[in-house]
Amino acid sequence: MAGSTVVVxxxxxxxxxxxxEDCFPGTMHLNADGVAECLVPCLECGHxxxxxxxxxxxxxxxxxxxxxxxxGAALDPARALHAIKARRSIRQFQNRPLSDDVVHAxxxxxxxxxxxxxxxxxxxxxxxxxxxxxxxxxxxxxxxVVRTIEAEVPAxxxxxxxxxxxxxxxxxxxxxxxxAFVVISTENMWDAGLAAANMEIVAxxxxxxxxxxxxxxxxxxxxxxxxxxxxxxxxxxxxxxLAGYPSVAYRRTAPRKPGKFVAR
Numbered sequence: 001m002a003g004s005t006v007v008v009x010x011x012x013x014x015x016x017x018x019x020x021e022d023c024f025p026g027t028m029h030l031n032a033d034g035v036a037e038c039l040v041p042c043l044e045c046g047h048x049x050x051x052x053x054x055x056x057x058x059x060x061x062x063x064x065x066x067x068x069x070x071x072g073a074a075l076d077p078a079r080a081l082h083a084i085k086a087r088r089s090i091r092q093f094q095n096r097p098l099s100d101d102v103v104h105a106x107x108x109x110x111x112x113x114x115x116x117x118x119x120x121x122x123x124x125x126x127x128x129x130x131x132x133x134x135x136x137x138x139x140x141x142x143x144x145v146v147r148t149i150e151a152e153v154p155a156x157x158x159x160x161x162x163x164x165x166x167x168x169x170x171x172x173x174x175x176x177x178x179x180a181f182v183v184i185s186t187e188n189m190w191d192a193g194l195a196a197a198n199m200e201i202v203a204x205x206x207x208x209x210x211x212x213x214x215x216x217x218x219x220x221x222x223x224x225x226x227x228x229x230x231x232x233x234x235x236x237x238x239x240x241x242l243a244g245y246p247s248v249a250y251r252r253t254a255p256r257k258p259g260k261f262v263a264r
Contacts, residue, residue: 006048012054014056085253092177093246103180108202121186121187142160145160148222174215177244178243179243189238196241211243220237
C-alpha cells in the first residue's frame with residue numbers, strides 16, 4: 001500500500017476494527033471489503049500490531065520477530081510499588097562488572113521506553129570495559145571543565161573545584177568506584193528521564209543499582225574532549241548514570257515527606 005509501512009494480511013484480518021479504534025492518528029480504516037488498511041505514513045507506534053486479535057498486522061522495516069505476546073499485567077502491583085520505595089542511589093559498588101545480561105536488559109528497557117511522537121531518537125552509550133581510561137580522562141579534563149563553568153557560573157564552579165580537591169586527597173566523588181557509566185542522549189528531556197527510570201528498574205530487578213548524576217551531565221556539556229572520547233557528536237546529553245552491583249545492603253525503605261497530592 002503506497003506511502004505506508006503498515007501491512008495487513010488480508011487473509012488473516014477479520015475486519016473487527018480494533019486497530020481502527022485504537023489508532024490515535026486515525027490512519028487506519030476499514031476498506032470497502034471490510035479489511036483494515038493504512039494508506040498514509042503513520043507514527044509506526046505499533047498499536048495496530050499489539051491490539052490485533054489475529055496477528056494480522058506488521059510494520060515493514062522493523063524486526064517483527066521481537067514481538068512478544070502479552071498476558072495481562074506483567075507485574076504484581078504490590079511488589080512493583082515496593083521496588084520503587086526500596087530503590088536507593090548507589091555510591092558504593094562491588095568490584096565487579098555488570099554481566100552482559102544486565103547491560104543488555106538495561107539497554108532494551110531504554111530502547112522500549114516510549115518517546116514523544118514515537119521518534120525513538122534516544123541514544124544510549126555505556127562505558128564499562130574502558131572505564132579506567134574514561135576515569136583517567138575525566139580527571140585530566142576537570143581543570144578545563146572548572147574554567148569553562150567558572151566563566152559561565154562562577155559560584156557553581158567552586159563545587160567542581162571541591163571535586164578536584166577531594167580526588168587529589170584520594171576520594172572520587174564523581175564516578176565513585178562504579179564499574180559502568182551510562183549516557184542518554186536526546187533532544188527531548190522527557191524521553192531521557194523516562195528511559196533512565198526504566199533502565200534503573202530493570203537494573204534493580206537484576207540486583208544492580210544506579211546513581212543519576214547531574215554533575216556528570218554538566219561536566220560532559222562543558223568538555224568537548226570527553227564528548228569526543230564518548231563519541232557523542234552533537235547529540236544533547238540528557239542524563240548520566242553510574243551503574244553496578246551495590247556493595248551495601250539496604251534493609252528497609254526510607255521515610256519520605258508527606259505527599260503533595262490533589263485528587264479531584
